[in-house]
Amino acid sequence: MTKFISIKTSLPGPKSQEIAKKRERYIAKPMGSSLSPCYIAHGEGALVTDVDGNQFIDLTGGWGCLVVGHTHKKVVAAVKDQAEKYLHTDFTAVPYESLVELAEKLIKLAPGNTPKAAAFFNSGAEAIENAVKIARAHTKRPAIIVFENAFHGRTLLTMTMTHKAMPYKYHFGPFAPEIYRLPLPSPSHLMANIEDFEKILINTVTPESVAAIVIEPVQGEGGFNVPQEGFLEYLRKLTDKYGMLLITDEIQSGIGRTGKFYAIENWDIEPDIVCLAKSLAAGLPLSAVITKKEITDSLPGGCIGGTYVGNPVACRAALEVINIIEEEHLLDRALKIGERLKEQFLKMKDKYSIVGETRGIGAMMAVELVKDRNTKEPATQETAQVVQECLKNGVFVPTSGINKNVLRMLVSLEITDEQLDEALDVLEKAVAKV
Numbered sequence: 001m002t003k004f005i006s007i008k009t010s011l012p013g014p015k016s017q018e019i020a021k022k023r024e025r026y027i028a029k030p031m032g033s034s035l036s037p038c039y040i041a042h043g044e045g046a047l048v049t050d051v052d053g054n055q056f057i058d059l060t061g062g063w064g065c066l067v068v069g070h071t072h073k074k075v076v077a078a079v080k081d082q083a084e085k086y087l088h089t090d091f092t093a094v095p096y097e098s099l100v101e102l103a104e105k106l107i108k109l110a111p112g113n114t115p116k117a118a119a120f121f122n123s124g125a126e127a128i129e130n131a132v133k134i135a136r137a138h139t140k141r142p143a144i145i146v147f148e149n150a151f152h153g154r155t156l157l158t159m160t161m162t163h164k165a166m167p168y169k170y171h172f173g174p175f176a177p178e179i180y181r182l183p184l185p186s187p188s189h190l191m192a193n194i195e196d197f198e199k200i201l202i203n204t205v206t207p208e209s210v211a212a213i214v215i216e217p218v219q220g221e222g223g224f225n226v227p228q229e230g231f232l233e234y235l236r237k238l239t240d241k242y243g244m245l246l247i248t249d250e251i252q253s254g255i256g257r258t259g260k261f262y263a264i265e266n267w268d269i270e271p272d273i274v275c276l277a278k279s280l281a282a283g284l285p286l287s288a289v290i291t292k293k294e295i296t297d298s299l300p301g302g303c304i305g306g307t308y309v310g311n312p313v314a315c316r317a318a319l320e321v322i323n324i325i326e327e328e329h330l331l332d333r334a335l336k337i338g339e340r341l342k343e344q345f346l347k348m349k350d351k352y353s354i355v356g357e358t359r360g361i362g363a364m365m366a367v368e369l370v371k372d373r374n375t376k377e378p379a380t381q382e383t384a385q386v387v388q389e390c391l392k393n394g395v396f397v398p399t400s401g402i403n404k405n406v407l408r409m410l411v412s413l414e415i416t417d418e419q420l421d422e423a424l425d426v427l428e429k430a431v432a433k434v
């Protein structure tokens, strides 16, 4: 018996099937849904009810956008209140206070004492695009360094910065120039001497032409890879040595998921630019680029922006997200959820040979499924089967990794212990069955 999960129809149920028929007819095929064939009617916290009345536990958290869960009451109230006042002006035409207040809050929370400034956009990719534009304009250099297994978005520039070809780069070239990809030293790909990284860099691109190194403090789509110990600190020194900027892409790892508001706070480092999105506005489109103030001060007015950037409804939602994280101690909650996930994955590793490495920080925890623990041959097909089995039994589980063999947890930090236990029980049974 499950307390939260309730599957009343075959999946997808009849109402979802009806919508799917229309979808087939009217929605562009490349916009496929990779996870649930069931259409949502309602979401609350970590629970999703579909149009047929089936209830699921959602470990995807809207692909990492719902640190505060579906329809948090405070977010909904702020959104309603703002919607009744004004929906849009364009901040550069008629400004509003909530955007300024949000910038102040994000900057007060940001690591380091250097004065900072914030710019707002709509999506994660836009944040990265603009961070790169700002870095290039500030340094007057063209090159950008990114890492193996990175994901930075799907626009022309960010798709180029993203590693995985299929499906993200499918015949979408020619790609943007001056993007150089280097290996990411990590616990599973240790670099015996981290300082060898400088040689690799110099052999790839003239360091004096590099505007910035862009790194995810914990890789998201790449499979929750954490950089090797000491690497981020080393990168800070290396970027300073050559006058490059250090940009952290915290679009997936930021906003509390790792147990710190900014993921980079897990290290004693002050980046030059930090990019946020996803959970920032509880699922509304909003992204932020936080820079050292001197960097954006060196650019002329009007050179960045966009019609919809920093939407007032999204800004009000984001202010609530920050309050909720503080009031409900969600940073501590992230650590507790992370411990529970890790304990579960290690327990599963003892029982099932398919379970490989567990990795991540805080609630940003993942487990790899492998055919062979020594060779680490990815169990890609089996991972897809586990996801299907979980779906059938009422749990949405997201995958990641270049080989799609990593189960990554992007659950809302609002999930209760009981709900988490129920979801993990389903997950374990699915792994056992596969």
Ligand SMILES: Cc1ncc(COP(=O)(O)O)c(C=O)c1O
Residues within 6 Å of the ligand: 123, 124, 125, 126, 128, 151, 152, 153, 154, 216, 220, 221, 249, 250, 251, 252, 253, 277, 278
């Ligand atoms: C680390 C990271 N950067 C950038 C992006 C792109 O964000 P968006 O899909 O909002 O453009 C994502 C999205 O998954 C991401 O995880």
